[in-house]
Amino acid sequence: MTRITWIILLLFILTGCATQRIPFPETELSRITIKGDHTIQGEIFLIDQFEEKQVGIEQEVTLEPVSSYSDQWYTVSYLGNRSIKKADPRYEQYVARTQSDKEGKFSITGVAPGEYYLTGTVGWHAVNCSSEVVVTNVPISNKLTVDNTNRILEVKLTKPYNSPTLICDLYNQGDWDKN
Numbered sequence: 001m002t003r004i005t006w007i008i009l010l011l012f013i014l015t016g017c018a019t020q021r022i023p024f025p026e027t028e029l030s031r032i033t034i035k036g037d038h039t040i041q042g043e044i045f046l047i048d049q050f051e052e053k054q055v056g057i058e059q060e061v062t063l064e065p066v067s068s069y070s071d072q073w074y075t076v077s078y079l080g081n082r083s084i085k086k087a088d089p090r091y092e093q094y095v096a097r098t099q100s101d102k103e104g105k106f107s108i109t110g111v112a113p114g115e116y117y118l119t120g121t122v123g124w125h126a127v128n129c130s131s132e133v134v135v136t137n138v139p140i141s142n143k144l145t146v147d148n149t150n151r152i153l154e155v156k157l158t159k160p161y162n163s164p165t166l167i168c169d170l171y172n173q174g175d176w177d178k179n
Contacts, residue, residue, distance in 0.1 A: 036112030042155035055104035066115040
């Protein structure tokens with residue numbers, strides 16, 4: 001192989017690699033109170049392109065404190081839509097997990113005051129113009145603050161969703177006069 005071919009191959013391989021995580025911020029995270037007496041409860045959903053409510057049925061919902069570690073995930077993976085290396089196993093003690101029910105409702109108890117990322121996925125199946133089943137999975141992550149004013153924080157885990165339109169466009173298929 002030529003030198004240019006090797007360089008192109010190497011670049012191709014490297015662009016598909018997951019982003020390296022920052023070093024585990026042990027000192028920063030050790031200052032975070034893990035357990036508290038607050039509850040976060042709510043519903044995970046989206047409004048799709050047909051203005052129908054799509055609910056996050058039986059989906060994992062996670063709560064993790066805002067830190068340099070979670071900020072990196074939020075920026076690279078959630079906002080940047082790029083893969084990131086798996087978290088250090090020590091980080092797991094800072095992440096609360098629950099499962100939404102068949103109506104997309106969830107509850108996380110034992111939460112301490114602080115800033116958090118609340119994250120989940122809404123997934124559904126639809127049929128496109130070619131009668132093919134299309135699976136849609138949309139991740140959602142919202143930043144929220146738990147303070148001492150309410151022991152129970154009600155939230156809606158959602159975001160604006162601009163999906164591809166699934167309208168059959170006869171014009172593009174040449175079935176009517178384009179003049």
